[in-house]
Amino acid sequence: MSRFVDRVVLHATAGAGGNGCASVHKEKFKPLGGPDGGNGGRGGSIILVVDPGVHTLLDFHHRPHASARNGTQGQGSFKAGASAPDMEMLVPDGTVVFDQFGEIVADLVGAGTRFVAAQGGRGGLGNAALASPARKAPGFALLGEPGEQVELTLELRSLADVGLVGFPSAGKSSLVAALSAARPKIADYPFTTLVPQLGVVSAGDETYTVADVPGLIPGASDGRGLGLEFLRHIERCSVLVHVVDCATFETDRDPVADVVALEEELARYTPALGGSLDERPRLIALNKVDVPDAADLVDIVRADLAERFGWPIYSISTATRAGLRELSFAMAERVAAERAATPAPEPTRIVLRPKGVGDTGFTIETDHENEGGFIVRGERPERWIRQTSFDNDEAVGYLGDRLARLGVEEALAKAGAVPGCPVTIGEVTFDWEPSTPAGMAVLMSGRGTDRRLDDPDRVGADERKRARAARRAHLSDAELGAGARYSSDHDLDAPER
Structure with missing residues (x-):
């Protein structure tokens, strides 16, 4: 098996x-x-x-x-x-x-x-x-x-429409066997059901599935018993049915106390798929009414259960099959209502989330383990590190070019990195040597501009034009003509550098 x-x-x-x-x-x-x-x-x-x-x-x-x-x-x-x-x-x-x-x-x-x-x-x-x-x-x-x-x-998490919950030996497995073709293990001792059991039930035009989970006992939410371990199988159930043993020999139990204890344990369980079990419609099945004492107890507690919980109550016997038809059609009615209220699932749509144009795809963090070091985090830099064979100098140079084009060097310079400081990308740590001009970290400027041209000691174009005009002011027309012909060959009028 x-x-x-x-x-x-x-x-x-x-x-x-x-x-x-x-x-x-x-x-x-x-x-x-x-x-x-x-x-x-x-x-x-x-x-x-x-x-x-x-x-x-x-x-x-x-x-x-x-x-x-x-x-x-x-x-x-x-x-x-x-x-x-x-x-x-x-x-x-x-x-x-x-x-x-x-x-x-x-x-x-x-x-x-x-x-x-x-x-x-x-x-x-x-x-x-x-x-x-x-x-x-x-x-x-x-x-x-x-x-x-x-x-x-x-x-x-089993796909069942109806979930049966109750104390051990309440008759859940017998109910599944009586309603469907499933044949779970049935015996006269507690915790006979060790794993969830599923059965398919047909009632009129409706066909639905019923799940039987191991019995719940007080303290199940704290780890006692087996029921809480398998409550995940009723997370998808649209209807919950309390199966109550009305012929128990335990003097400290009665149907009302059983339902209250079960509800307390269900309230402590948080479905991982979202929602709450409190929102699911409930039915109460008072089982074993074929026993005379149980039938008398049902007549006594029915009104109390209806007043306290307000849920539909059915008296059943899995041995004589009394009340099973009414219960099966009641479950089918609620399952059909839940199916009608649930919107049809939409087909899966492909969602494209392109990255922004200015998204560099990496971040710079301070490395607290290495003094003066930095950590570069990002999908692309880390992937490039994994693709690089560091025993090949040309491959390492190609990696440096890719990182420079991505903007890693400029970001490190902005963060305060200096040549020789340790930089970690992925699982590789190396001493940073910038590839920018003169081996120094120079922050790049916008297109068509260069911050190195902002040197105040550099002679501007306007000043060079005025100096050239001053040199030519005392020359005659003949000398200017001869100078123009000569400058076309020798570039005598080229501005001084």
Whole structure:
């Protein structure tokens, strides 16, 4: 018999991208063939896919670690590396995915729903893709990016319309067996039901599902018993039914006290999917009325229950099937009303959120661990660091050019960085050497301007024109004509520098 597992921790590692290839075309009579290194292949992603044929997370319990394949390296002659196939992992309908901080990242509902749990790394560019007019034959290629490594918690929240709650041995499993074709374990001792049970019920034209969770007891919200562990399976239920044992031999229990205790435990439970269990419509099923003492107790407490809670009350017996038809149609009526009130789900829309034109995509922070140091944080700088082979000087120079074009050097200069101070990007720390003029950090100005031209000792154009006019004022027309012809050849009238 297979085990029921509704909560697992998945350690997913996506495949890394293949490295780019640094190659130069070699052929007879073609000494300058040029770069022809291909790009690396993309690493495989790990994708969770909803499959209606899967009803438990047992496979993840036995294999909690999942690793996708890596992409292959590029080759010469412009041959790109092969991309690794994605790893698809089947999950049951109603699976909720949490990150390591306990936040919901996906609610997988509906057959075929897909969620990328770990994204595969992109392949590195070959030197053919890195060639430019300024770098015609790059002697390096970019490294492939590593795949994502995530730790996710998967929890199954059953898709049931009606949830049965009650004390142990109240007859919930017997009710599911009497209303549907499900055959849960039934015995005369508490906590017979150790895992949630689902049954499909047909009442008239309505078909709905009923979920039976392990029995609740006072203190369940503090960890007693099993019921609170599985209350997540009734989060999606639109109707809750209190199944009350009217033939219990415990002298300190009665139907009113049972319902009050159950409501207190439900109030302490906070659904992770949002909303509140208090908003769900309720029904009360007084069970085991085939016992004479229980039938008498039902007549006594019915009025008290109706006055205190105001919910519909039904007297049933799972042994003689008395009252089951009325209860099943009452549940069907409320399920139909809830379905009609719930708006139809809209198709998933793709939302594009482009970044602003002026968004540099990085921030500069002070490094408190290294005196005088700075930390550069951003998706692009950190990705470029991972793509760089630091044993290749040309690759390091290319990285410096990319960071300078992004504006990292200017931002460091504004933050007070000086040559030689430690700068950390990603997992790499290096001594900053600016590539701006004269090895000094110069803040760049707007287009068409240069702050170095603001030197007050520099002779301006107007002053040079006045000096030239003064030199030519005492010359005759003939001398001016001879000087103009001579200056066209020798540029005698060029302004002094």
